[in-house]
Amino acid sequence: MGNKSSLRKFFRNTYFKITPFLPENPLVNIFNKHFGHLRSAQLHKPMDADGTELPWFTYPAIEYLSQLDFSDKTFFEWGSGNSSVFFSKRVKSITSIEANEEWYSIGLTRLSSNQNLILAAKDEYANRIKVSDKKYDVIIIDGIVREECAAFAPAYLNEGGMIIYDNSERDPLVCKSLRERGFIQIDFHGVGPVNFYSWTTSLFFKDFNFKPKENQPVVPRGGIK
Incomplete structure (x- = not known):
């Protein structure tokens, strides 16, 4: 367990260091910039690209x-x-x-x-x-x-x-x-x-008593309007 934890930590730290120098990938760009994953991982807090709090859900x-x-x-x-x-x-x-x-x-x-x-x-x-x-x-x-x-x-x-x-x-x-x-x-x-x-x-x-705020589906983060 300790070896796995150390390996994860090493991977995270290496990823943060090399990411700015990697060729831009559209999918990685959506993940890190539109969803704010890179920022949340660096700060170890569930948040979006603007720093707004998110649940720690998928x-x-x-x-x-x-x-x-x-x-x-x-x-x-x-x-x-x-x-x-x-x-x-x-x-x-x-x-x-x-x-x-x-x-x-x-x-x-x-x-x-x-x-x-x-x-x-x-x-x-x-x-x-x-x-x-x-x-x-x-x-x-x-x-x-x-x-x-x-x-x-x-x-x-x-x-x-x-x-x-x-x-x-x-x-x-x-x-x-x-x-x-x-x-x-x-x-x-x-x-x-x-x-x-x-x-x-x-x-x-069982029954579902919730309404959408607007028509569904909406354009997702990183989607094309």
Whole structure:
């Protein structure tokens, strides 16, 4: 594991050094400039080319979710960070549960009026969704004890709501358990901010009560208008 980590670090550092001198490649240009991947990787923060916060999801998932109108929707999220900032600008309200004290402290400095950030120990983390006894339009699973969170989530999801499960390729049995409870699973495979590998962000829903902000599909980043 240590050798793999060192190899990744070496690759990243070498890539940053040689990229400015490589012949321009249209696909690499879209990836690094339009999506802002080079900047996000260098700063190790999920962000776009303008420095705007992004969820640490795959780019295909971010592109799709960015087309939906969440202005009247309530969000609940296990795991906080740039996703909290990103969605707080687009939703009616968002409640985030965080187990890491450092991330919690950082989150407190960036709270907006429609956000609620809660620090929870591991043994109460998944259970925190029970406290307010509310249901939500969107529930994000992107923190610790994901199997427990996925077990709780359906009971607290509004009709027509959506579960977003990041890094779902790591938990095929958890995803299977949601499908067995009647959810449709839509996978967004691909690369995303910061990382130099691909992964999967999945959406789960039964009925789908979300409208696009405009006609779909829109011209994607790096597309031809």
